[in-house]
Amino acid sequence: MVTLAEVARHAGVSASTVSYVLSGKRTISTRTRERVEKSIRELGYHPNAGARALASNKSNIIALMMPLRTDMYVPVMMEIAIAVATTARERGHDVLLLTGQEGPEAVRRVVGSGLADAMILMDVELEDTRLSLVRESPRPAVLIGLPADPSELTCVDLDFAATGRLCAEHLAELGHRDVAVVGEAAAVYERRTGFAERTLQGVRERAAELGVRVLHRPCDGSYESTAGTLARIFDERPATSAVIVQNEAAIGPMLSLLRQQGRAVPEDISVIAVCPEQVATQQSVALTSVAIPAQEMGRRAVELVMAKAGAADGRAPTGAGAETLIELLPPQLTVRASTGPAPTPTGAP
Amino acid sequence: MVTLAEVARHAGVSASTVSYVLSGKRTISTRTRERVEKSIRELGYHPNAGARALASNKSNIIALMMPLRTDMYVPVMMEIAIAVATTARERGHDVLLLTGQEGPEAVRRVVGSGLADAMILMDVELEDTRLSLVRESPRPAVLIGLPADPSELTCVDLDFAATGRLCAEHLAELGHRDVAVVGEAAAVYERRTGFAERTLQGVRERAAELGVRVLHRPCDGSYESTAGTLARIFDERPATSAVIVQNEAAIGPMLSLLRQQGRAVPEDISVIAVCPEQVATQQSVALTSVAIPAQEMGRRAVELVMAKAGAADGRAPTGAGAETLIELLPPQLTVRASTGPAPTPTGAP
DNA sequence: AAACATCGTTGAAGCGCTTCGATACATCTC
DNA sequence: GAGATGTATCGAAGCGCTTCAACGATGTTT
Structure with a gap:
């Protein structure tokens, strides 16, 4: 060499x-x-990277912690990871991939050894065991997701509450009065991952204001589970005329089931999905959807974490980065072919 | 510190x-x-990681190059990446995530800087631009996938040719005489990524031996594309009684379309998928499938690359690791509910 | 009891880089 | 033209670790 x-x-x-x-x-x-x-x-x-890291006390490496749970929709995670890696490289950094296997200890190890200058945590739970370690850590960190108590933390996420509100609003405007939410797997709620609850809350809040009834049912995304969920929904609320799907995996099965049951989209039933653009456009019916801006989230996470790192060894003397900063990306609803006016009740003019 | x-x-x-x-x-x-x-x-x-790397001349980091093409089925990639990261950690190593953005140069940079001790390359094309750099590199590398000329390289992959043969065999045994292959997106073949061609070749080879006719059509996995592909297949070969699906994304749409067309699975048409187990079991019909052993591939890649690294600074003096080594994992076909005997031709007893 | 291993420990020399004065020279300023 | 100012370069001291040669203290062999 x-x-x-x-x-x-x-x-x-x-x-x-x-x-x-x-x-x-x-x-x-x-x-x-x-x-x-x-x-x-x-x-x-x-x-030589090692010599550099030793002499300068910075490794130019960002650690990306991605506890991969089997019930999370993988493509979104992946897209975020790729965006993180790409953005980091543009700014002269590399990305170290950490899985959940090692547990919260990984934070300590990576920070303690100086392996990474900064950290990005994905798949944050409302009460995440990694948070206390992150707060104590001398290295900057950014969360992708929003925990219950974000004090002293920097977080990036889609504004899921606004997403929910947006969906409710769009359907209300079209005259729907009975809306169902096909949610994430029950385990996702039990684990109290924030985004699912926030979306739901957003839907409920705005729906209440606009006089729309909401029925929520979890769904793990398999064909069978989707069938069950759908059956339960129509059983309980036969007048349901619109569905908001939060679980990407359930989209395909749901459209298939609706067709099978002779319910036309959007004539008989409107569908809104919360999913990446690509998923929305690849279905049998182009879906009205709120995009999950995975790339944007990954990119912003890197930018924020690097800004914090810069501030830390820049002029700002101490405690820089200890302030709470929450960046919620505004949701964007794109109307496509899957939503339309609510059907007039049978027997009405 | x-x-x-x-x-x-x-x-x-x-x-x-x-x-x-x-x-x-x-x-x-x-x-x-x-x-x-x-x-x-x-x-x-x-x-301190940097000091260690400097003094010992090893970083305990494995680079994972994952050029993420949009037409690849992401979940499999992700599963491999997670398996690589997990296995590496078990053996005291970390994983550096490299995307395709940087191009082949990334290999040189990472090796030259001593950032990583070894490399694992995913999504290998038949004529991959990274190969010459890998051959020249003093650091051990393992490919996940099989290039056209694997000389002097170490490769891990599913034995896709055997996979194809297995599929053909199973269908032949059930009496099918006209089989269609719903393949990957055309771009995948044009880029000459090995696995798609090898599968197809395996199917054709064994089918020929067993007197089964094969029709292959590419498919990009969207609903529309799947519909088109399917239409063309039945148009050209109305007697088709079995389909082998290589593109995971096309599975859902295909089952949905078949149902719509009134073709029962497996009574009217048998379906075999080449996909992860989870995908096979989550469909409306549990699919007979050949599993893509993503975890196993990731794990083996790490084991092989670390064995090479060990040999390199162990006793073997020079040129260790310059031998060609190809490890093809044997495919495993699991019969589920989507394959059955070929229907007797209309009009026959 | 002398010679020789063996075991457990240490001191010191780097690994390749960054960074802080210090230096040498050229340019201004009054 | 003496001092102040600025610009371009160099020397040397470390960053925290690994590792080699060496050493004293035991134990073993004859």
């Missing part, structure tokens, strides 16, 4: 000069800089 | 002793070891 010293010798300068050319932390004459850069290219020099 | 030296002072020994306690590379008396371990615990010591 080529070292800094070899580059310096090759270029006829001192090691520190090469270092300053690399970091730009001191002015270097154009002549010298070009000579050094040439040597770097010719020798195929790559700075 | 607590350092080795502080632990040493606290325990009343020299720094090297603490180091040897940690690494176990020299015998340390039980008394001393316990005292050191106690100090480590009391002070909450975590070895």
Whole structure:
């Protein structure tokens, strides 16, 4: 492996000069800089990551903790992870992938060893065991998701409450008076992952204001479960004329079941999905949906965590990053072919 | 941050002793070891990753390159990634996540900087631009997937050719004589990703031996595309009595479409899927399937790459790891409810 | 009892980089 | 033209760890 010293010798300068050319932390004459850069290219020099981390006390690595639960919709997670990795690279950082296996200890290990400069936590629960460690940690962290108590934390998330409200509003405007919510798996609510509850609350709140009745049923996304959920909904509220689907996995089965039962979308029943754009457009009927901006979430998480890291070793003396910061991305509802006016009740004009 | 030296002072020994306690590379008396371990615990010591990497010339990090193409079925990728991360952690390593954005250069950068000790490459194309860099690299690498020329490389993959043969065989045994393959998106074949072609070839080969006709049509997995593919298949070969689905995304739409068309599974038409177990069991009909052993692939990749790393700095002097090694996991077909005997031709007894 | 291993421990030399003065020279300023 | 100011470069001190050679203290062999 080529070292800094070899580059310096090759270029006829001192090691520190090469270092300053690399970091730009001191002015270097154009002549010298070009000579050094040439040597770097010719020798195929790559700075040694370990040595750098040791000397500068920063690794240029961001840890991404992704406790992969089997009941979470994977593609969204993946999209976030990719966005995080890509954005991080654009800013000269790499991403270390941590799974849930190791438990909260992973936070301590990674921070303690200086392996990562910062952390991004995904799939945050309302009462997450990682939070106390994050609060105590000297390294900046950003959560993707919103815990029950976000004090002293930085969080990025879709504004799920607003998402719920938006859905309710759209359906109310179309004249629907009985709306069902096909939610996430029961386990998701039990674990008290925030987003599912917040969406539901948003729907209920706005629906109440607009005089719309809401029926919520969990659903794990399998065909069978979706069939059961749907049956229970129509059983309990035969007048249901619109469905809000929060569980991406249930979308396909649901559309299939509705067709099977002879309920036309959107003539007999309107459907709104909360899902990535791609999922919404790939169905048999293009779905009216609120997009889950996975990329945006990943990107913002990196930007925020790097801003915190910058503030930490920048001018702001101490306690920087200890403030609470919650960034909720505004939901965007796109009307497509799956929602329409509520059918006039049988027997009415 | 607590350092080795502080632990040493606290325990009343020299720094090297603490180091040897940690690494176990020299015998340390039980008394001393316990005292050191106690100090480590009391002070909450975590070895500094950068310093370690610098001094020992190994980072304990494995790079995972995952060029995420939008036409690949994401959940499988994700499952592999998680398995890699988990297995790596079990063996004291961390995983660095690299996306495709950076291009083949990423290989050079990561290897050159000593950031990672080893590499695992996913989503390998038949003529992959990363291969030459990998061959030249002094660090061990393992591919998940099989390129056209695997010489000097270590590869892990499902034996897709055998998978195809297995499918053909099962259907032939049930008496099917006209079989369709709903394949991956056309782009997947154009890019010449190996697995899709190998599966198809396996199907064709065995089908030919058993006197079964095969019709292959690509499909991008959207509802519309699946509908088109299916229509073309029945149009061209009305006698088709079995379908092999290689594209996971097409499974849901396909079952839905068949039902709509009044084709019962498996009475009128048999379906075999090549997909993860979970996907196979969550459909409206439990699918006969060949499992994609994502976890196993991730795990084996880590084991192989670490074995190579061990051999590299172990006794084997030079060139260790330059041998070609291809590990194809044997496919496993599980018969469920979606395959049955071929229907007797109309008009026959 | 002398010679020789063996065991457990230590001191010191780096690993390759960053960064803080210090230095040398050129340019201004009054 | 003496001092102040600025610009470009260098030397050297570390960052926290691993590892090698060496050492004293035991135990073993003759």
